[in-house]
Amino acid sequence: MIDKSPQKIKEMFNRISSKYDLMNNFISLGLHKIIKKCAVNDLLKDRNVNNILDCCTGTGDIALILKTKFPDSKITGIDVSPKMLELAKQKVKNVKFIEGSCTDLPFEDNSFDLVTIFFGLRNIEDYEKAISEIYRILKPEGKILYLDFGKSKYTVTIFNIIVNIVAKIFFQDIYPYRYLLKSKEEFMVEYDLVNEFKQKNIELIEQKKYVFNTILTLLLKKCKE
Numbered sequence: 089m090i091d092k093s094p095q096k097i098k099e100m101f102n103r104i105s106s107k108y109d110l111m112n113n114f115i116s117l118g119l120h121k122i123i124k125k126c127a128v129n130d131l132l133k134d135r136n137v138n139n140i141l142d143c144c145t146g147t148g149d150i151a152l153i154l155k156t157k158f159p160d161s162k163i164t165g166i167d168v169s170p171k172m173l174e175l176a177k178q179k180v181k182n183v184k185f186i187e188g189s190c191t192d193l194p195f196e197d198n199s200f201d202l203v204t205i206f207f208g209l210r211n212i213e214d215y216e217k218a219i220s221e222i223y224r225i226l227k228p229e230g231k232i233l234y235l236d237f238g239k240s241k242y243t244v245t246i247f248n249i250i251v252n253i254v255a256k257i258f259f260q261d262i263y264p265y266r267y268l269l270k271s272k273e274e275f276m277v278e279y280d281l282v283n284e285f286k287q288k289n290i291e292l293i294e295q296k297k298y299v300f301n302t303i304l305t306l307l308l309k310k311c312k313e
């Protein structure tokens with residue numbers, strides 16, 4: 089099992105921050121930006137999303153797409169890595185970026201219409217706590233837009249090869265890229281994750297698949313009776 093202690097995760101993302109966007113462009117052949125854009129635009133049909141939280145915001149890719157789609161909404165990005173956030177602040181204007189953990193969200197109950205979390209939950213050791221926190225800060229009938237890799241032997245093999253080659257050629261420190269592959273392999277399959285959400289009263293609305301077996305999931309917060 090890989091070490092996902094919060095300090096280790098924070099240090100790793102701090103270390104790779106300056107190469108994070110470049111590496112994403114290489115290993116996805118530039119497709120990650122298109123996938124992220126489609127993911128935000130395909131399933132979100134609501135217009136009245138006034139308050140949005142982007143969890144594990146990283147270098148701000150999702151915050152930027154959200155700001156373009158919802159220019160009048162209040163958007164906040166949260167991440168544990170100050171170095172990733174520095175880059176997000178340079179990339180995206182009119183979005184508030186906060187250093188903090190999704191396992192202890194510094195927001196009031198029932199305050200957000202939408203939470204996005206892209207390629208994030210599998211990095212969080214106590215992901216159940218993060219799901220509970222997201223539930224707490226979402227308004228009743230608030231939505232979660234979740235994107236991550238699904239499980240497939242075929243894409244794992246191709247992806248592993250691309251990541252290993254690119255990491256070896258262009259980057260000296262390949263631990264973070266090995267981590268990326270391992271965290272993908274070790275995290276639960278997509279239907280188990282939907283069940284985790286369901287146990288916290290968060291229901292599946294819709295799912296959609298993209299290239300590299302990336303799976304987009306739209307979920308809804310139900311109110312406890």
Ligand SMILES: C[S@@+](CC[C@H](N)C(=O)[O-])C[C@H]1O[C@@H](n2cnc3c(N)ncnc32)[C@H](O)[C@@H]1O
Pocket residue numbers: 097098101143144145146147148149150166167168169172188189190191205206207208211212
């Ligand atoms: C793979 S990156 C994804 C970044 C961005 N969402 C994207 O799609 O490009 C994962 C991010 O999650 C952050 N992260 C990891 N654990 C976290 C936690 N407990 N709370 C908030 N952010 C966390 C990392 O610092 C990193 O920036």
